[in-house]
């Protein structure tokens with residue numbers, strides 16, 4: 295059954311499209327060139343009521359669902375992937391985890407921050423623990439009435455612009471016994487010990503910093519614990535559950551970029567003449583357009599279906615993984631094909647296609663690689679958890 299878009303959702307999509315095709319489109323090249331976070335677009339999203347719209351009304355949001363967020367993200371990403379990612383991370387990811395698992399106080403605090411313009415950062419990946427995130431060595435030791443956090447995270451989206459951080463660490467009790475992985479809230483510039491170490495120079499998506507962040511004897515009160523370890527692995531399972539929304543969001547950015555590139559190629563194929571006729575009269579390009587449109591239709595259907603799925607408040611794990619793999623891989627191909635339509639002009643930095651080709655490449659990596667997500671899909675359809683570690687491996691200290 296295809297997912298039905300309601301009249302209200304059509305209105306939301308139209309409003310998002312108007313904003314995206316206006317000032318957001320106009321700024322996209324500059325955001326890429328200057329590598330500056332687009333605070334003006336944050337204000338535009340805020341003024342339009344798009345920031346934090348999935349936050350429940352009781353906390354000042356709109357109580358929008360994942361499909362609403364997807365429609366917004368898709369429109370923004372057609373014009374500016376960075377603004378699309380801001381729409382993801384102010385509606386999904388860390389904020390959705392906090393709203394699902396946080397205390398009343400934490401929810402109010404985080405909702406206020408997002409609704410006033412903060413894009414929270416989620417801190418999981420470490421230099422030696424990427425795909426095997428459970429091997430993280432960042433630790434939070436209970437000492438007296440405080441947690442003391444030490445460790446290093448890298449590739450943290452928003453590092454240096456985000457204020458609110460949701461940080462995952464292995465939690466140890468007073469006796470030094472490991473309790474599992476927990477998630478903590480900390481605010482940059484208000485939490486001594488949280489340091490932005492350096493910014494990574496990235497291939498694309500240059501308007502949002504990716505940063506290495508260190509925690510040096512960072513002291514947090516027990517009230518900063520959002521996702522308690524609740525026994526080994528349970529806190530991590532909660533995190534992964536919340537991450538299903540982020541995966542759908544990331545897949546949607548890839549979809550939007552590819553749809554934007556496809557439209558540019560389609561328009562150009564009518565405008566550009568060679569051999570005395572529009573280039574879309576050559577069958578070689580017609581079939582390319584046909585294949586691109588099929589990939590986009592299938593990707594959109596999977597994304598919408600994943601967004602509309604799920605119990606316990608988050609999209610279904612299997613559907614989210616299937617949608618992200620398919621969309622991210624096909625979006626790369628579609629943008630690459632779209633670039634080909636422009637010939638030499640597609641290779642120019644004056645052409646938005648060049649930026650889109652760099653931006654779209656990320657989405658088979660961040661938020662769980664396509665390979666690791668295939669393990670999720672396989673584990674789910676086989677009903678078996680497939681061990682990835684060698685026999686005898688007990689994890690890193």
Ligand SMILES: Cc1cc2nc3c(=O)[nH]c(=O)nc-3n(C[C@H](O)[C@H](O)[C@H](O)COP(=O)(O)OP(=O)(O)OC[C@H]3O[C@@H](n4cnc5c(N)ncnc54)[C@H](O)[C@@H]3O)c2cc1C
Pocket residue numbers: 415416417418419423424425426448449450451452499504656659660661662663664665666669682
């Ligand atoms: C732009 C960007 C933004 C990001 N933002 C964030 C963020 O905000 N917060 C955060 O915590 N992290 C973030 N990440 C990090 C991202 O989640 C990791 O890059 C990802 O989990 C992969 O880890 P890795 O880079 O260490 O690759 P590795 O784990 O070193 O993997 C290397 C290769 O091996 C493959 N591989 C590894 N294990 C398996 C396996 N079991 N089966 C098959 N193949 C395998 C991988 O798929 C990959 O191709 C971001 C990354 C990028 C690029």
